Amino acid sequence: MISRAERPDVRLGNTQAIRLVAEREVRTRLRSKTYRIMTLVLVVLVIGFALIMKVISSLDAEEKVGFTSATAAMAPHLESIAKGMGEDVDSEQVTEQDGRQRVADGTLDALVLGTAGPRLQVLVDEELDGDLRGPLTAAAGQATLDGRITELGGDPAAVAAEVGRASVDVTALDPSQTFDPERLAVGSVAGIVIYLALITTGQSVAQGVVEEKSSRVVELLLATIHPWQLMAGKVLGIGLVGLLQVAAVGIAGAVAGRFTGTLSLSVPTTVGVVAWLIVWFVLGFALYSLVFAGLGALVSRQEDVGGVTTPATMLLVVGYVVGISVLPSAPDNPIVAGLSLVPVFSPTLMPMRLAMGGVPLWQTLVSLGLAVATLPLLVALAGRIYRNGVVRTGARLRLREALRTG
Amino acid sequence: MNVPTYRPATLERMSATEQQTTPSLEFDRISKRYGDLVAVDDMSFGIRAGELFGFVGSNGAGKTTTMRIALGVLLADSGEVRWNGTPITFETRRRIGYMPEERGLYPTMKVGEQLVYLARLHGLPATAAWERTRAWTERLGVAARLDDEVQKLSLGNQQRVQLASALVHDPAVLVLDEPFSGLDPVAVEVMSEVLRDKASAGVPVLFSSHQLDLVERICDRVGIVKAGRMVACGTVDDLRGAGPEQVVVDVSGADPSWAREVTGVGMVRSEGSRVLLQLQEGLDDQAVLHAALRAGPVREFARRRPPLTELFRDVVSADAAEPAAAGKEA
Numbered sequence: 001m002i003s004r005a006e007r008p009d010v011r012l013g014n015t016q017a018i019r020l021v022a023e024r025e026v027r028t029r030l031r032s033k034t035y036r037i038m039t040l041v042l043v044v045l046v047i048g049f050a051l052i053m054k055v056i057s058s059l060d061a062e063e064k065v066g067f068t069s070a071t072a073a074m075a076p077h078l079e080s081i082a083k084g085m086g087e088d089v090d091s092e093q094v095t096e097q098d099g100r101q102r103v104a105d106g107t108l109d110a111l112v113l114g115t116a117g118p119r120l121q122v123l124v125d126e127e128l129d130g131d132l133r134g135p136l137t138a139a140a141g142q143a144t145l146d147g148r149i150t151e152l153g154g155d156p157a158a159v160a161a162e163v164g165r166a167s168v169d170v171t172a173l174d175p176s177q178t179f180d181p182e183r184l185a186v187g188s189v190a191g192i193v194i195y196l197a198l199i200t201t202g203q204s205v206a207q208g209v210v211e212e213k214s215s216r217v218v219e220l221l222l223a224t225i226h227p228w229q230l231m232a233g234k235v236l237g238i239g240l241v242g243l244l245q246v247a248a249v250g251i252a253g254a255v256a257g258r259f260t261g262t263l264s265l266s267v268p269t270t271v272g273v274v275a276w277l278i279v280w281f282v283l284g285f286a287l288y289s290l291v292f293a294g295l296g297a298l299v300s301r302q303e304d305v306g307g308v309t310t311p312a313t314m315l316l317v318v319g320y321v322v323g324i325s326v327l328p329s330a331p332d333n334p335i336v337a338g339l340s341l342v343p344v345f346s347p348t349l350m351p352m353r354l355a356m357g358g359v360p361l362w363q364t365l366v367s368l369g370l371a372v373a374t375l376p377l378l379v380a381l382a383g384r385i386y387r388n389g390v391v392r393t394g395a396r397l398r399l400r401e402a403l404r405t406g
Numbered sequence: 407m408n409v410p411t412y413r414p415a416t417l418e419r420m421s422a423t424e425q426q427t428t429p430s431l432e433f434d435r436i437s438k439r440y441g442d443l444v445a446v447d448d449m450s451f452g453i454r455a456g457e458l459f460g461f462v463g464s465n466g467a468g469k470t471t472t473m474r475i476a477l478g479v480l481l482a483d484s485g486e487v488r489w490n491g492t493p494i495t496f497e498t499r500r501r502i503g504y505m506p507e508e509r510g511l512y513p514t515m516k517v518g519e520q521l522v523y524l525a526r527l528h529g530l531p532a533t534a535a536w537e538r539t540r541a542w543t544e545r546l547g548v549a550a551r552l553d554d555e556v557q558k559l560s561l562g563n564q565q566r567v568q569l570a571s572a573l574v575h576d577p578a579v580l581v582l583d584e585p586f587s588g589l590d591p592v593a594v595e596v597m598s599e600v601l602r603d604k605a606s607a608g609v610p611v612l613f614s615s616h617q618l619d620l621v622e623r624i625c626d627r628v629g630i631v632k633a634g635r636m637v638a639c640g641t642v643d644d645l646r647g648a649g650p651e652q653v654v655v656d657v658s659g660a661d662p663s664w665a666r667e668v669t670g671v672g673m674v675r676s677e678g679s680r681v682l683l684q685l686q687e688g689l690d691d692q693a694v695l696h697a698a699l700r701a702g703p704v705r706e707f708a709r710r711r712p713p714l715t716e717l718f719r720d721v722v723s724a725d726a727a728e729p730a731a732a733g734k735e736a
Contacts, residue, residue, distance in 0.1 A: 012500065012527070012528075012529045017527070020523070020526055020527055024523055027519075028512075028514075028515065211512070212512075215510065215511060215512060215513055216506050216507075216508045216510040217510045217511055217512055218510075219474070219477070219479050219504070219506040219510050220504060220506065220510040220511075220524060220571065221527065222477075222478070222479050223477040223478060223479060223499055223500075223502065223504050224499070224500050224524075224527040224528050224529075225527060226496070391474075391479050391480065
């Protein structure tokens with residue numbers, strides 16, 4: 001009896017306590033059906049997106065133009081002119097009768113029948129595709145020009161080569177950033193992924209806190225570990241699980257994009273996009289999960305989680321909506337750029353901007369610095385609310401009250 | 407009311423016995439208020455090593471708050487809880503086995519994993535945690551449910567798991583809030599046996615309950631709380647003997663009115679020729695016996711010791727001022 005009482009105190013280090021809590025979170029969550037299905041759905045969606053983009057681009061890609069034997073000489077001309085204009089034209093020599101048939105059934109976009117002076121005779125089914133009018137007009141002009149040069153005793157090829165060399169040297173005082181449309185698309189996808197990941201993991205944290213409160217298990221836990229250890233372990237565990245999800249989706253998207261050829265970005269750029277996505281998920285999660293944990297501790301029932309976390313959810317939604325509606329069309333919008341430096345919006349806006357490219361280094365650093373600097377403040381604030389709220393079951397606790405007591 | 411207010415004379419007696427053994431778990435002038443509501447008011451009592459202490463009182467009397475303060479889940483406004491003479495710290499708290507008033511388990515976690523997790527939070531290594539989990543679930547009859555989620559168990563079985571969670575880390579102190587509520591009679595037996603065993607192994611056991619017959623049967627000592635104050639505290643025998651003296655008298659064939667003529671005697675109730683009398687303090691019961699003999703042949707004359715239920719009812723229904731004043735005397 002006496003030896004029992006004199007047995008030394010049970011020591012449980014911070015690391016060990018936090019690890020125990022985090023381990024439990026990871027194990028329970030990885031096993032949960034909701035998480036597995038959600039991850040699978042996101043991976044399938046991002047791969048599906050890559051595939052759809054490929055199908056769309058292949059549909060859009062080529063214009064098929066038929067040439068009769070009379071106009072066949074123009075075919076290489078048209079192809080090179082079209083290429084210069086950024087259009088893909090595939091030429092094919094057909095008989096006139098066969099060509100007419102194929103224009104009618106849609107396997108040829110246009111059939112070049114012949115020339116009447118400077119005018120080119122083209123047969124189409126309903127109307128001439130906008131992408132073809134320019135190249136065809138230019139080809140007609142070129143043909144006319146070539147004819148006149150030959151008449152004057154010149155060499156059309158030499159003239160063409162000289163014309164080809166003519167260009168404009170531009171010196172810009174304030175060069176505007178050019179954006180790769182592909183990166184804009186990647187940025188939008190990154191925005192969707194990080195938004196969904198932050199909102200689901202944030203909600204998980206709040207629900208996890210309330211689960212422990214409503215089941216009163218928190219009383220047992222707090223008799224053994226400090227509130228901050230419990231909160232840290234929970235946030236860490238849920239964060240790791242969320243990170244795994246973001247990484248899975250990011251990597252699946254990058255691989256699918258490259259594999260289908262939708263993504264022609266260089267490997268370093270792709271790695272950069274995924275890496276920034278992960279960095280900002282970690283930061284964004286750290287910021288938001290603390291807020292969600294603190295807010296969750298104010299209520300005792302799962303039904304109240306949605307209501308009490310609305311302010312945090314709204315901030316995430318605002319950042320995401322502003323980003324996804326403005327950035328793809330105006331990636332260098334100065335207002336959005338400004339917002340993307342503010343800690344509450346940077347987790348959603350910055351990864352989008354970074355994926356789209358053209359973010360000045362100082363902005364990257366400022367947004368990172370501000371986010372990191374906000375963390376200790378939130379740790380103190382959320383920790384206080386959590387500590388005061390977590391054992392107060394019953395009615396919803398007011399924020400002011402939770403901050404004041406204890 | 408014809409029954410005089412019960413005054414817990416045991417309080418003085420208790421302090422005399424208390425000096426013999428220092429309590430292992432000691433509550434020293436604990437107070438806690440929520441805004442205007444005084445939940446616990448200057449509460450003092452102690453539980454010795456190896457003692458089973460029953461904590462009784464109406465709902466809202468402050469039992470749960472007191473227990474939560476011992477576990478550090480709540481901070482007291484003033485006062486101190488000591489274990490073996492030193493204030494309870496975070497580290498010593500891990501040696502307490504605790505059962506909260508409501509279920510304190512993860513509903514969707516498996517029984518085995520849950521117990522192991524809690525044991526490890528109390529500092530047990532993983533292998534020992536599994537070993538203790540198996541041993542306790544077997545003892546409490548829930549070993550077959552180790553791989554089931556807690557929410558799939560019946561309430562009674564959940565309660566057994568809950569008790570297992572309080573015992574799994576081999577605690578040196580037990581604090582159990584309503585451990586018997588919702589248990590079937592078999593489980594009540596198992597639970598009482600476990601508590602007795604722990605107590606005889608030298609563990610101070612504090613538990614609250616509304617089942618007063620049970621408390622009376624298994625507890626070494628009982629504390630009655632009212633409005634945040636300990637209004638009576640002592641062994642069951644002490645408490646039962648503490649009230650005003652009562653005697654049951656059966657005078658064959660006599661009208662109960664004989665008793666009214668004895669000064670200092672109040673009639674509590676009568677049933678035919680059998681009467682229950684309450685004697686004024688200091689009145690010699692032999693005077694009553696003589697009066698009874700004068701009335702006719704005495705078939706029964708016995709001191710009556712009220713059951714705990716009756717004491718409890720008297721204490722709880724008494725005016726607030728009265729027990730409060732009594733509490734201060736201690």
